[in-house]
Amino acid sequence: MTTETTTRSSEVLRLHAEDAFAAELAALAAQDDRPRPERWRMSPWAVATYLLGGELPDGTVITPKYIGPRRIVEVAVTTLATDRALLLLGVPGTAKTWVSEHLAAAVSGDSTLLVQGTAGTPEEAVRYGWNYAQLLAAGPSRDALVPSPLMRAMADGKIARIEELTRIPADVQDSLITILSEKTLPVPELGDETQAVRGFNVIATANDRDRGVNELSSALRRRFNTVVLPLPASLDEEVDIVSRRVNQLGRSLDLPELPAGADEIRRVVTVFRELRSGITDDGRTKVKTPSGTLSTAEAISVLTNGLALATHFGDGMLRAADVAAGIVGAVVRDPAADRTVWHEYVEGVLRERDGWKDFYRAAREHTR
Structure with missing residues (x-):
């Protein structure tokens, strides 16, 4: 790779997969001795390993691109x-x-x-x-x-x-x-x-x-x-997916890295999963579902935006106040129906949840 190409790559906001993970693809292809369909860069086994992650015989770690079955x-x-x-x-x-x-x-x-x-x-x-x-x-x-x-x-x-x-x-x-x-x-x-x-x-x-x-x-x-492609099966799986993607996006935006499974990541994912499924994580309380999808991708967006807020207008530490506005925006798509759903969830679920007082206050403030 030339110096000009390297400089260009460092300026690109989002590299294509073959450029962003070129080292992993090269390592896999070099150590792949299984049959390859014609014109494939690597065998089907190696392609699956690239997607799911693993460790190669020489110790090269392949990061998972997809977390699922x-x-x-x-x-x-x-x-x-x-x-x-x-x-x-x-x-x-x-x-x-x-x-x-x-x-x-x-x-x-x-x-x-x-x-x-x-x-x-x-x-x-x-x-x-x-x-x-x-x-x-x-x-x-x-x-x-x-x-x-x-x-x-x-x-x-x-x-x-x-x-x-x-x-x-x-x-x-x-x-x-x-x-x-x-x-x-x-x-x-x-x-x-x-x-x-x-x-x-x-x-x-x-x-x-x-x-x-x-x-x-x-x-x-x-x-x-x-x-x-199904939704993530468990809370921990979805937290893992969101953590990885937020940190990947954060690096391209020069934002600080979040610890895996940081409190605010787990909270946002929990809220999205409960509103998506219509029941709280402990299975005790039914909740109304809003009109939006509240997807994993939207959770990633809410947290990336919150991290940017914390970096540029705070002390760099992601807190409940940094994600509250984004999560309300993701939930309340229909101002009439969804605002009621969100208000009932905040007052009926978040208000009584142990350890969530700061999140409840931030959510309540942005619901007014």
């Missing part, structure tokens, strides 16, 4: 080694995008072949477009064609990613069928096609709260193997 990762990885595409499905905040990025980085060394799904995603984003200046000047040609990320992935034998597949209009979604079933992308204007080479596959993500937005056709759904 091992079998889910194994199924996702092996799907990419077959002729079926992978659909990562789950509620918001279950690390679908994160897992997608790291899978592509480990398999292809390139996580940037990405189509972002929205209601306005055009067919050109999935298939190809044209450089209209060249098209008007010389007519259709390969030089005038602008390949989509999927077309480039097909030609290079890499993994393409599609975010929020169910937000893409149905007619655009269906342009994937030929790509996934025939492994080819016709270019009728040129009487030509791009055929996928070995190593090509697709990872799509979808939010199962979006059912009914642009539901996948049965023909398209059959081309995917669906893997559901």
Whole structure:
């Protein structure tokens, strides 16, 4: 890596996975002696180890990128080694995008072949477009064609990613069928096609709260193997996930590191889990659930913002007052209904909880 590249990397707010974890990927590839599918940077076993973490024979520690059931990762990885595409499905905040990025980085060394799904995603984003200046000047040609990320992935034998597949209009979604079933992308204007080479596959993500937005056709759904990413199973697991991500984000923002499982992290995660499930952690008290998802990703955002507040407007120590405004903002999405839910939770649960007096006071102050 050149000095210029190193300097550039140090200035980037968020590195791609293949750059941020380049040392781990290189160590895994160097010590991986298992069979690799064609054009894969490492074996399926090594890809799973990269996602789940572990220690290599030479003592290199691979940090976990995903904390959850091992079998889910194994199924996702092996799907990419077959002729079926992978659909990562789950509620918001279950690390679908994160897992997608790291899978592509480990398999292809390139996580940037990405189509972002929205209601306005055009067919050109999935298939190809044209450089209209060249098209008007010389007519259709390969030089005038602008390949989509999927077309480039097909030609290079890499993994393409599609975010929020169910937000893409149905007619655009269906342009994937030929790509996934025939492994080819016709270019009728040129009487030509791009055929996928070995190593090509697709990872799509979808939010199962979006059912009914642009539901996948049965023909398209059959081309995917669906893997559901669950919410963290336990409080300790979710605290671990949030702690790791807050510290990763904090380092990129020059914020101080929080101790693993710090008090405020555990409190925020506890509040989110109780409001999500409709019952307190001890199982004794039922609570109303707000309209929002209160995902793990939102907990990470609340705590990162709180850490920034503590750093720039406090003494650097994360306290209840630093996260109170953020947590109220995450819970109260519908000012009428959610404010009542939050007020009842604060007065009915937090007020009587041992060791939470400072958190209760901060939450109450921001609820007024």
